[in-house]
Amino acid sequence: MPDPLLDVRHLSKHYGSATGLLKRLSGAKSAPLIAVDDVSFTIAQGEIFSLVGESGSGKTTLGRSLLRLIEPTTGEIRFDGTDLCTLDATAMRAMRRQVQMIFQDPYSSLNPRLTVRQTIGEVLRVHAIRPVAQIDARITELLALVGLPAEALDRTPRNFSGGQLQRLGIARALAMEPLFIVADEPVSAVDVSMQAQIMNLLLDLRSRLGLTLLFIAHDLSVVRYLSDRVGVMYMGRIVESGTRNQMFEVARHPYTQALLRAAPRPDPARKGTEAAVRGEPPSPLSPPPGCHFHTRCPFATAICRSTPPPPETVAPGHVVRCHHHAQTHVMP
Amino acid sequence: MTEAVALSLSNGPDSRKAAVWRKHTGLIVGATLLGVILLSSLFAGFISPHDPLQHDLRNTLQPPRWAHPFGTDNFGRDIFSRVLHAAKLDLMIGFLCVLFPWMLGTALGAIAGYFGGAVDTVIMRVVDTFSAFPFLVMVIGIIAILGPGLMSMYIALTLAGWSMYARLVRAEVLVVKKAEYVLAARALGYLHGRIMFRHILPNVITPTIIFAMTDIVLVILSTTSLSFLGLGVQPPMAEWGIMISEGKGFILTAWWMVTLPGLAIVLVGLALSLLGDGIAKLLRERA
Numbered sequence: 036m037p038d039p040l041l042d043v044r045h046l047s048k049h050y051g052s053a054t055g056l057l058k059r060l061s062g063a064k065s066a067p068l069i070a071v072d073d074v075s076f077t078i079a080q081g082e083i084f085s086l087v088g089e090s091g092s093g094k095t096t097l098g099r100s101l102l103r104l105i106e107p108t109t110g111e112i113r114f115d116g117t118d119l120c121t122l123d124a125t126a127m128r129a130m131r132r133q134v135q136m137i138f139q140d141p142y143s144s145l146n147p148r149l150t151v152r153q154t155i156g157e158v159l160r161v162h163a164i165r166p167v168a169q170i171d172a173r174i175t176e177l178l179a180l181v182g183l184p185a186e187a188l189d190r191t192p193r194n195f196s197g198g199q200l201q202r203l204g205i206a207r208a209l210a211m212e213p214l215f216i217v218a219d220e221p222v223s224a225v226d227v228s229m230q231a232q233i234m235n236l237l238l239d240l241r242s243r244l245g246l247t248l249l250f251i252a253h254d255l256s257v258v259r260y261l262s263d264r265v266g267v268m269y270m271g272r273i274v275e276s277g278t279r280n281q282m283f284e285v286a287r288h289p290y291t292q293a294l295l296r297a298a299p300r301p302d303p304a305r306k307g308t309e310a311a312v313r314g315e316p317p318s319p320l321s322p323p324p325g326c327h328f329h330t331r332c333p334f335a336t337a338i339c340r341s342t343p344p345p346p347e348t349v350a351p352g353h354v355v356r357c358h359h360h361a362q363t364h365v366m367p
Numbered sequence: 368m369t370e371a372v373a374l375s376l377s378n379g380p381d382s383r384k385a386a387v388w389r390k391h392t393g394l395i396v397g398a399t400l401l402g403v404i405l406l407s408s409l410f411a412g413f414i415s416p417h418d419p420l421q422h423d424l425r426n427t428l429q430p431p432r433w434a435h436p437f438g439t440d441n442f443g444r445d446i447f448s449r450v451l452h453a454a455k456l457d458l459m460i461g462f463l464c465v466l467f468p469w470m471l472g473t474a475l476g477a478i479a480g481y482f483g484g485a486v487d488t489v490i491m492r493v494v495d496t497f498s499a500f501p502f503l504v505m506v507i508g509i510i511a512i513l514g515p516g517l518m519s520m521y522i523a524l525t526l527a528g529w530s531m532y533a534r535l536v537r538a539e540v541l542v543v544k545k546a547e548y549v550l551a552a553r554a555l556g557y558l559h560g561r562i563m564f565r566h567i568l569p570n571v572i573t574p575t576i577i578f579a580m581t582d583i584v585l586v587i588l589s590t591t592s593l594s595f596l597g598l599g600v601q602p603p604m605a606e607w608g609i610m611i612s613e614g615k616g617f618i619l620t621a622w623w624m625v626t627l628p629g630l631a632i633v634l635v636g637l638a639l640s641l642l643g644d645g646i647a648k649l650l651r652e653r654a
Contacts, residue, residue: 102554131556144547148569157565158555204551211555 472532
């Protein structure tokens with residue numbers, strides 16, 4: 036197996052651990068909020084890895100810290116062999132040519148004051164990706180790539196629909212000619228008919244440009260369509276990851292199973308809605324000790340309340356963090 | 368019945384004009400009024416019938432009449448000419464004493480909001496210190512240190528006025544900084560200056576302009592107050608505050624010396640307030 040393009044090792048992000056002067060003087064110590072907790076995963080060249088979790092599970096924080104839009108607290112982000120966390124500002128700026136991002140809210144991801152020509156032209160000019168004379172031609176080319184007409188050039192964001200804005204966000208990221216793109220819930224804010232189009236576009240771009248993608252979503256049914264591999268996050272930890280088939284056919288973690296049951300299926304024979312996960316997610320400020328999921332898990336026993344489960348490989352490429360993964364495939 | 372028909376028939380471009388007028392009456396009246404004042408102050412040299420500084424001791428304290436529409440003062444100077452010339456000075460001071468605090472406050476507020484942390488703390492504690500003093504107390508205090516005069520007044524009004532702008536801009540920057548297009552700008556590897564001037568400032572500047580429009584009124588009132596107290600513009604220059612101050616001794620015998628410059632202040636204040644509110648309304652609708 037070749038070296039992965041992206042190799043994330045033990046990445047953590049804590050908020051509020053650096054206490055203020057007053058708090059330090061008074062000796063009071065507040066527990067940090069652990070948004071991302073010792074996360075490791077790899078993404079191979081050309082692969083689409085999807086990260087799924089409820090809101091607040093830390094998936095957006097994780098995605099943003101990969102680009103160091105949020106500084107990770109500890110851990111390594113090896114991209115093509117280089118640890119991004121060790122780069123200084125200049126080296127990181129150069130690295131951004133290769134690592135880009137697509138944002139969640141298409142309405143706020145484009146500067147409302149700039150036209151398409153200005154927004155994308157700025158990328159090409161600042162990084163000298165194309166000589167000035169070829170910039171307009173390149174913008175048109177990028178617009179065509181994401182399926183927008185050349186007439187879009189001189190319009191400002193307010194003249195586009197959500198789906199079109201998301202395409203513009205993708206075009207802006209592509210202008211950098213990156214190897215790797217973090218797509219942070221790119222379809223959760225556009226309406227259903229546009230979701231499929233955007234996902235098809237991403238798949239198409241992958242095959243045409245050889246892109247590698249980290250696709251973040253809060254919904255398993257969305258990622259089934261386009262993922263090669265899937266990871267499920269719960270309260271800052273990746274509780275299970277594996278290939279698409281492993282995750283959708285033989286999921287071992289009770290949380291993944293619950294999410295699968297929650298996914299709507301167009302099956303008129305299935306009546307009623309089962310409660311997918313019992314109870315509310317616990318407060319991330321004081322996560323339950325041991326396995327974070329034990330408060331809502333039908334399999335929970337004493338060990339789940341005391342010891343965090345270690346990652347265990349149950350099949351090649353299929354990693355589960357659950358003490359009872361051997362029994363969970365038979366649902367009660 | 369016939370009335371209803373007449374009403375529906377009149378639903379043409381005229382009624383649209385009427386709707387615009389009803390909606391933006393303040394803006395239109397304010398802009399027109401300010402336009403007239405601005406033009407007449409700019410062309411004061413041509414319009415005014417007399418030299419504003421020319422004494423004419425045979426014609427002192429004349430009441431308003433054809434030769435002197437606003438009357439003359441105790442030195443026989445033409446009050447109409449003085450009011451026109453004063454308009455230029457007062458409007459210029461008003462504009463500059465809003466421009467300088469706006470620039471200073473916007474720059475510091477943007478830096479504080481954008482960089483955060485220790486920079487933010489230091490700048491905002493300075494802002495707190497400056498806003499702790501009542502406006503006029505601070506202005507008078509600074510002028511007392513620097514000595515009266517036009518330059519002292521510019522400095523004092525700038526130092527006393529910038530902190531509101533810093534607060535306003537910082538708050539807006541804190542919001543816009545979290546917008547995804549600013550994150551995108553960082554992800555695209557843009558330098559701080561580009562992010563600040565191209566992606567943040569253009570999107571936070573609107574509320575400060577609205578505030579500045581209303582601030583001009585306050586600054587012009589402060590300017591005339593200071594000159595009235597003898598702390599701002601110095602005689603014999605024509606300035607509304609000075610004119611009122613000079614006329615106050617004659618208020619019972621020559622009412623025009625105090626009243627007509629006072630009316631000019633009221634008119635400018637009214638025009639700027641209407642204009643400010645109108646522009647604020649317009650920008651809110653656009654946003």
